[in-house]
Amino acid sequence: MTLLSSAPRRSREFDKLRRGHFAPLLVSALIAATALTLIAWLLWPTWAPKAFDNNERLPVSIGETLFNIPPHAFRRKVQRHSGPQESVDLNFVYPSLATPGAPMRVTAETVEQTPLPVDRIFLSIAAHHDTLAPDVRLRTIYPRYLDETRSEPQDGLSIHAFRDRTPYAGEDLFIAETPALVARCTRDAATPGMCLSERRIGGADLTFRFPRQWLADWREVAGAMERLTQQLRGPQN
Incomplete structure (x- = not known):
């Protein structure tokens, strides 16, 4: 017990x-x-994602040249920041030069029926690192490959065809003096022709891209590129 x-x-x-x-x-x-x-x-x-104001500008240094860029103009989000960059890819609505709104949604079912809008002027800005300047290329490189046949200027815009079996085969060179315009354009084929126009600002090269059909009003195109350059550079001391 x-x-x-x-x-x-x-x-x-x-x-x-x-x-x-x-x-x-x-x-x-x-x-x-x-x-x-x-x-x-x-x-x-x-922190939360910053909502950029439409009037805001990001100071971006390319080739040690300062540009003031609207945040909504960047085509790549990874480039949407201030400070030094090697290059940026931008786009603007033409002819207003406003920054684009929301991108148009295209699905696999509607891609064939949805026409792509031709209302953008694309701009790439890149450090040139002392490569051949656009005006030097115009004077020394392009003439080697142009067809000897000369066409009469149309409304102040001259057209020069590049020869076949050259680096620029299938393209034409457009030149005007007032206002100044130099554009190298592909010819219309299965897809509409596209043009590129280059200029050098400080340590950076600006390359504009736009549809060839816009050259029907080439003075407006030349003016738009000049205004856009001035807007991005801002007041200079």
């Missing part, structure tokens, strides 16, 4: 001992959880 009566007593003493050890562990766990919650709250990032 003594052995049997002592067993419940030892069980009660063991339970008391176990509860005595469990309470400090529980308190320690609660303290640790509270500390972790506080640390997580302090370290959790509080």
Whole structure:
């Protein structure tokens, strides 16, 4: 009987001992959880994606030349920041030169029926690293590959065809003096022809791209490129 009566007593003493050890562990766990919650709250990032204003400009240095670029003009999000960059790719609505709105959504089912809008002038700005300047290329490189047949200027715009089996085969060179315009354009084929026009500003080369059909009003195109250049450069001291 003594052995049997002592067993419940030892069980009660063991339970008391176990509860005595469990309470400090529980308190320690609660303290640790509270500390972790506080640390997580302090370290959790509080920033949110910045909503750019339509009138805001990002100062971007390309080839040590400063440009002030509207944030919504960037074609690549990774380039949408201020500071030095090797190159940027931009686009603007033509002829207003406003920054584009939301891109048009095209699905696999509607891609054949949805015409692409021809209302963008594309601009790439890149550090030139002392490569051949556009005006030097016009004087020394292009003449080697032009067809000797000369065409009469049309509304002040002269057209020169590049010969076949040359680096510029299938392209034409458009030149005007007032306002100044030099554009190298592919010819219309399965896809509409496209033009590129280059100019050098400081340590950067600006390359404009636009549809060849716009040259029907070439003075407006030349003026738009000049205005856009001035807007991006801003007031110069």
